[in-house]
Amino acid sequence: MAALILHHYDGSPFAEKARLMLGYKGLAWQSVKIPVILPKPDVVALTGGYRRTPILQAGADVYCDTALIAQVLEARQPAPTLFPASAPLAPLLAQWADSTLFWTAIPYTMQPAGLAEVFKGLPPEALKAFAADRAPFTAGMRRQTLADATVALAAHLAALDAQLADGRAFLFGAETSIADFSVAHCLWYVRRGGPVGAIVARHAALSAWLDRVLAFGHGRPEPLSSAQALEIAAGAAAYAPVTVQPGLGFEAGQAVTVTPTDYGLDPVAGALVGLTADEVVVARRDERAGLVHVHFPRIAYQVKKEQA
């Protein structure tokens, strides 16, 4: 089975979610450090245009979005599970955390005192370049103001803390679930904001829970260069099995684009090779990576027939 390769950077909350899930499952993985801002030529060689962080590679299969990455890790290593039968709503809470909670945590943490901490030691140009990169990335989104985010985050943290007040170890009880990782990466980021992280520390049960989730750690990643990762993709002999299920509106082999529906709206074009309720997969050729299968979750991604 092809080795798991995570393409990520240290300060990315969604990458932290993926790293923690790898640590939780005790999976071996290879670590490719990618740029924080565009250009990311070696990332888009693999994805065909998707630039969000992280992506997971296994040979010539590339998995975009941590919602799908969670399912891939679960299939590789079912125990301990991310989807316990006792917590059927965990994926829904995870989806809320990855969207609403995340886009509350970001503007809250990026207030001046938090920003100074997150960008500590970096030249002022780094912050300028970051802001210039992220403006088009979130264009069209109505971002929360600091006033909006402060009141919303306080309410969300109070609810999460109350959920843990009965002494349960994890959000849905004794068993860990995907919801723990999705909430944790957002609060991990708030904590990175130094003094502004005090908003988490005010909640004892929530703070103890966050420590517990972060204690899963990242396992033991082996460093890999992005050039090596591209060589691995180009040299891969097989792909993960995929199927285009009938009745879902598309035909195998059709030219399609796949685009996130929320932000970072870069379409990826290719031939449809996989479509189920869980994922959409396109095949596309890259000069350096060869023929790659790029996988996306079906939910929160728009699939469209490409105009001829």
Ligand SMILES: N[C@@H](CCC(=O)N[C@@H](CS)C(=O)NCC(=O)O)C(=O)O
């Ligand atoms: N739904 C995506 C969201 C990923 C996301 O928003 N990642 C942020 C970093 S935490 C990002 O892509 N930022 C821009 C970049 O890294 O280029 C997922 O679950 O992976």
